[in-house]
Amino acid sequence: MRIAVASGKGGTGKTTVAVSLALSLTTDGAPAGGARYPPLLIDCDVEAPDAHLFLRPTIEKTAAASVLVPAVDESRCTLCGLCADVCEYNALAVLGDEVLLFPELCHGCGSCSLVCPEGAISEGPRVVGRLEAGHAGELRFARGVLNVGEPMPVPVIRQLKAWARPQPGQLSLLDAPPGTSCPMVEVVRDADFVLLVTEPTPFGLHDLELAVEVVRELGLAAGVVINRDGIGDQGVDDLCASEDLPILLRIPFDRSVAEALARGETLIDVWPEYRDRLRELARGVTERVLVAGHG
Amino acid sequence: MPQYKSDEPRQLVILSGKGGTGKTAVAAAFAHLAHAGPSAIPAVMVDADVDAANLELVLGPEVVERHDFTGGSVARIDPERCSGCAVCEDVCRFAAIQVAAEGGAYRVDPVACEGCATCYHQCPDEAIRMEPQLAGRWFRSRSRYGPLFHARLYPAQENSGKLVSLAKQQARRAAGAEGYPLLIVDGPPGIACPAIAAASGADLALIVGEPSVAGVHDLERALEMTAHFQLRSLVCVNKADLNREGVEKIERSCGARNVELIGCIPFDDAVTGAMVQGQPVTAHQPDSPAGHALAALWHRLTDFLDGRPAAASSDATYPERS
Numbered sequence: 182m183r184i185a186v187a188s189g190k191g192g193t194g195k196t197t198v199a200v201s202l203a204l205s206l207t208t209d210g211a212p213a214g215g216a217r218y219p220p221l222l223i224d225c226d227v228e229a230p231d232a233h234l235f236l237r238p239t240i241e242k243t244a245a246a247s248v249l250v251p252a253v254d255e256s257r258c259t260l261c262g263l264c265a266d267v268c269e270y271n272a273l274a275v276l277g278d279e280v281l282l283f284p285e286l287c288h289g290c291g292s293c294s295l296v297c298p299e300g301a302i303s304e305g306p307r308v309v310g311r312l313e314a315g316h317a318g319e320l321r322f323a324r325g326v327l328n329v330g331e332p333m334p335v336p337v338i339r340q341l342k343a344w345a346r347p348q349p350g351q352l353s354l355l356d357a358p359p360g361t362s363c364p365m366v367e368v369v370r371d372a373d374f375v376l377l378v379t380e381p382t383p384f385g386l387h388d389l390e391l392a393v394e395v396v397r398e399l400g401l402a403a404g405v406v407i408n409r410d411g412i413g414d415q416g417v418d419d420l421c422a423s424e425d426l427p428i429l430l431r432i433p434f435d436r437s438v439a440e441a442l443a444r445g446e447t448l449i450d451v452w453p454e455y456r457d458r459l460r461e462l463a464r465g466v467t468e469r470v471l472v473a474g475h476g
Numbered sequence: 477m478p479q480y481k482s483d484e485p486r487q488l489v490i491l492s493g494k495g496g497t498g499k500t501a502v503a504a505a506f507a508h509l510a511h512a513g514p515s516a517i518p519a520v521m522v523d524a525d526v527d528a529a530n531l532e533l534v535l536g537p538e539v540v541e542r543h544d545f546t547g548g549s550v551a552r553i554d555p556e557r558c559s560g561c562a563v564c565e566d567v568c569r570f571a572a573i574q575v576a577a578e579g580g581a582y583r584v585d586p587v588a589c590e591g592c593a594t595c596y597h598q599c600p601d602e603a604i605r606m607e608p609q610l611a612g613r614w615f616r617s618r619s620r621y622g623p624l625f626h627a628r629l630y631p632a633q634e635n636s637g638k639l640v641s642l643a644k645q646q647a648r649r650a651a652g653a654e655g656y657p658l659l660i661v662d663g664p665p666g667i668a669c670p671a672i673a674a675a676s677g678a679d680l681a682l683i684v685g686e687p688s689v690a691g692v693h694d695l696e697r698a699l700e701m702t703a704h705f706q707l708r709s710l711v712c713v714n715k716a717d718l719n720r721e722g723v724e725k726i727e728r729s730c731g732a733r734n735v736e737l738i739g740c741i742p743f744d745d746a747v748t749g750a751m752v753q754g755q756p757v758t759a760h761q762p763d764s765p766a767g768h769a770l771a772a773l774w775h776r777l778t779d780f781l782d783g784r785p786a787a788a789s790s791d792a793t794y795p796e797r798s
Contacts, residue, residue: 189528191495191665196690228666229494229697231690249569269548269593290569290592329697330704332637332669359495359665360527362629362636370587383751384500388528394631399587412748436718436743443688443719 183353184466185372189388191359193378194408194432196226199356200235201448202376205459206352207319220352223345224324225368227310227337232356233324235447236317243313244344246325246337247306248289253280257301264293264302285332310337312344321351334364342368352467361391369396373470375403376429382413386420393424402473404466409434427469430462485520485651486781487644487659489678491702493694495665497686498714500525501747503662504534504756505770506777510660511621515771515778517658520651521619523626524640524674525664526612534756537617537624545627545642547611547635548591555581557603564595564604587632611635614643616650623650637669641676648677658781667701675702680780681709682738687722696729709735710780712773716740738780739773741766 186199203222224232251264251273258280265273265280272286273293284307294302309331314323323345325337347353357368369375375396379389389405396403405421410431421428432448432455441451448455490499490506503521510519523531551572553564560580565573572588573595575581584595596604611634614627625647629636644661651659663674675681681702685695695711702709711730716723723740730737746764750757758767 190530191492191497191528192686193496228668228671229690229694231494231693234689234693267593267597269591288590288592290590290594291567292592292594292597295567295594296597327668329667329700330672332672334666334668360636361631362527362670363632363634364666364668365527366587366632382748383533383754384530387530387533391528391631398632412745414752439715439743440718443686443691443715443722445689 182467182470183355183372184374184376185355185357185369186376186378187357187365187369187392188359188378189361189392190379190385193380193385195359195378196231196235196356197442197448198376198378198406198408199354200232201455202459202463203320203354204447204449205456206463217348217350218352219319219321220354221321221323221345221347222354222356223341224356225338225341226356226358227325227327227334227341228358228364230324230326233322234445236320236322238315238317238322240313240315242315243311245306245308246310246312246340247308248287248333248336249291249304250284250287250289250307251282251293251302251304253282254301254303255279257299259299261298263296263298267292267296288333289336309333312341314345334358335367338364338367361395366395366399369401370399372401374466375401376406376466377403378406378408379417380409380413381407381415381417383416385413386416389417390420393426402469404429404469406430406432408432429465430458485648485657485659486680487661487678488777488781489661489663489675489681490684491663491671491675491681491698492665492684493667493698494686494691497684497691498741498747499684500530500534500662501751501757502682502684502712502714502770503531503660505758506660506774507535507619507621508756508759509771509774510658515775517778517781518656519622519658519660520647520656521622521624522644522647522659522661523624524644524661524670526627526629526636526639526643526670527664529626529628531624531662532617532626534751534754535619535621535624536754537619537626539615539617541616543614544610545612545614545639546608547633547638549593549606549608550586550589550591551584551593551595551604552607553582553584554603554605557601558582559601561600563598563600567594567598591634609633612639614639614646616646623647623656625650636664637673640664640670640673644674644677667697671701672705675705675707678707681707682777683709683711685711685713685726686715687713687719687726689722692722692725692729695726699729699733699735703733710777711735711737712739712741713737714741715743717742738776739769741769741773
């Protein structure tokens with residue numbers, strides 16, 4: 182079972198919720214609600230990966246994340262330009278008597294090597310990021326890190342999800358990047374449930390509406406966590422009521438908690454009673470998924 | 477020393493790395509402070525966070541123009557022509573093509589489709605066409621504080637960087653034509669495609685950090701990104717009083733990179749209060765601690781925008797189609 186933790190707006194507390202939820206599920210190894218604990222936490226926010234700062238995991242293995250990019254054998258190339266014609270990303274151009282490659286534009290689709298009538302194009306990996314996996318206590322942990330200056334996070338996310346496999350039946354928790362475009366979609370699209378973390382402010386509301394549109398379009402089950410409850414206004418509550426979105430947890434705003442989280446503590450560190458509340462949340466979500474699966 | 481052409485507006489981009497550090501609250505305050513008062517500089521605003529655009533919520537824009545944005549294409553298979561040969565499935569590297577449950581025709585998952593057109597070129601039955609996607613809209617608006625260019629990427633669409641570039645290009649054109657000397661770009665979080673697009677062509681970046689462990693980490697990623705593209709950067713710290721140690725870390729990090737930390741904004745309920753009222757905090761509660769800090773920050777920033785040239789212009793080139 183996969184639960185993705187997402188939001189439209191950044192900084193609403195996705196990582197706080199994902200990390201604290203994962204830690205709340207470490208002490209009980211028995212399958213509960215159909216998902217085996219302790220879970221695998223995958224930090225999929227490859228542009229700004231932060232979960233390790235709270236978990237301080239031991240990294241046991243790493244791998245490169247790469248995109249396959251073309252290389253042109255000049256001795257065979259006739260400068261026909263077909264490769265550049267089929268490239269939807271303008272990563273290849275024939276200029277004068279050479280084929281120019283703009284590797285950071287290449288999505289690695291392989292179309293150029295397939296169309297080249299001379300067989301002059303081979304492909305090789307270009308590293309755009311790295312993958313890491315290990316443990317934080319009982320918790321399994323994995324993350325992807327996009328290299329600075331690289332424009333495309335999606336290949337790193339895609340490879341991370343394929344590389345960091347949960348054990349059979351193991352619950353995986355995916356910490357998504359903010360926004361509602363391709364990186365966020367790549368994380369949530371095959372999730373069994375999406376936890377949307379928001380804050381009760383006009384910005385939080387506006388971006389939650391967009392995130393809800395995404396999960397509706399993808400046909401995913403979702404519920405809401407309201408963080409910093411008590412600041413702002415009623416808009417998020419009203420939206421959840423009209424959209425029939427369950428509010429699964431409210432985390433009240435408290436300045437001393439904000440300070441503790443800023444120092445790198447988790448919800449469970451500052452409010453031990455949240456261990457039970459988060460376990461309850463996980464149980465509720467897994468039951469919803471099972472009911473939906475059987476219904 | 478670089479000279480500015482009078483018809484080329486300077487570009488200030490506000491970035492953060494981590495989401496939710498307060499970029500938009502800062503940008504809204506700058507829109508207000510740039511519009512009138514002792515440190516006014518006529519500015520065109522751009523909301524470059526096209527998948528969660530919030531600046532419009534606090535600037536009260538009246539939309540003057542609306543335009544469709546066509547993003548990439550998605551493959552579609554004509555089941556009448558598809559012979560079920562599976563070439564498309566074999567060549568697709570994005571696992572976007574599967575055989576339909578019944579019968580032999582294949583179908584494309586539009587969400588997984590990368591728009592690369594490999595299947596289109598390889599299909600022996602010419603059964604595939606590429607359909608351009610209406611991926612969003614961009615708007616030219618009149619706000620309380622001057623022109624605003626903003627955009628909306630439709631949910632789950634790609635090409636956010638391209639839409640950012642488009643909105644910025646339109647804003648730059650308008651600023652040049654109407655004699656605005658400054659473009660203020662409210663950037664998206666992160667360090668990849670839309671953030672690079674927002675930073676591309678900027679003269680100066682202001683990176684809004686927060687002193688949390690995550691905030692410090694992501695601020696450093698953002699500084700690495702702007703350094704990579706040789707974009708001159710300044711830093712300010714929002715919610716600075718939440719973690720003194722974090723501010724010290726940011727000070728050290730800025731010092732090591734020769735980047736100036738030009739201001740701290742305290743945690744202040746007035747910021748949320750102003751947002752609820754649909755206003756910049758400097759307009760709603762100018763005498764609040766955050767209001768004062770933002771006014772001081774803007775004043776400091778105008779030194780970099782006005783008197784001193786904002787260093788060499790960035791060479792960041794934005795990959796058009798990522």
